[in-house]
Amino acid sequence: MPKLLIERRGNVTLFTLNRVEVHNNVDDELAMELADAIIAFGADEASNVLVITGAGDKTFCAGANLKGMRELFEHRHTHTAGPMGFARLDPGKPVIAAINGNCYAGGVELAVWCDFRIVDERAKFGLLNKRWGLSLADGGTQRLPRVVGIGNALYMIETGMEIDAQHALRMGLAQEVVPAGTALERSLQLAQHIADYSQGGIRADRQAALATIGLSLEQGLDLEAELCHSPALSEEAMAGMRRFADGSRPAPPRPGAANRQS
Structure with missing residues (x-):
């Protein structure tokens, strides 16, 4: 096994x-x-x-x-x-x-x-x-x-x-x-x-969030720009913007009931 x-x-x-x-x-x-x-x-x-x-x-x-x-x-x-x-x-x-x-x-x-x-x-x-x-x-x-x-x-x-x-x-x-x-x-x-999301932006954001830990804000913003600006202009992202413009509003996931404040 x-x-x-x-x-x-x-x-x-x-x-x-x-x-x-x-x-x-x-x-x-x-x-x-x-x-x-x-x-x-x-x-x-x-x-x-x-x-x-x-x-x-x-x-x-x-x-x-x-x-x-x-x-x-x-x-x-x-x-x-x-x-x-x-x-x-x-x-x-x-x-x-x-x-x-x-x-x-x-x-x-x-x-x-x-x-x-x-x-x-x-x-x-x-x-x-x-x-x-x-x-x-x-x-x-x-x-x-x-x-x-x-x-x-x-x-x-x-x-x-x-x-x-x-x-x-x-x-x-x-x-x-x-x-x-x-x-x-x-x-x-x-x-x-x-x-099921477009992956380019998610992976760039993830990389930037993890890579900038311990950097100054200015250094972090520079790295974010290096990693995240190009995916925002990719064809994948453009297709997402076209879906938005056409009225697409898929529901986001929400916390489970055990995590909500009463």
Whole structure:
């Protein structure tokens, strides 16, 4: 049985971490499969959005395989992708985390590697590796502060606190909290919305947003102009403007009911 299940759903690709018996933790074999699959997705012109989830209904990913740490730091993708197979890679396209259950340690690092996170209301998050004195090695010290802010990141990193889905939503770690068992369905719904948009502008905006982190506003605006002005004048964009002029007003996706203020 493959440790990573890969499914094409039209122009959306779904990855499922398939080690349910060990809470979908990542060993060296899964890390290499994950790196290979991310690289292949990035090169696949027919697939526009990636969704990542975990097998079963209890755990998204419990992090790295603590019984095989040496192997994680010595496999063929360690230095090009990171020990767990993703930290140094960017497919250049949207990636959504469908957090179907608990998300711990390196699982949090995988979650924040994704562009945003749709979270099952039962899920819990925590850098529980602190209990064994283990540092973060797959981008957590860099991406977590960018997602939730330095105070929230250090709170999680230093305490090893376990938080619930609503706490994750308040701090920005979750973008939507959805009813039990529906995180994948909702993620695929959003993925299809994104995948059906014109892709040039989305990819340019995504690249500019990620690449300008840490730059001054002036530097960021310069890079945005370099990356985003040409797609705005592309034939793809012009076709979209013609649809607008002709009266096209497709309904946008909206947050699920669990995320609306009463």
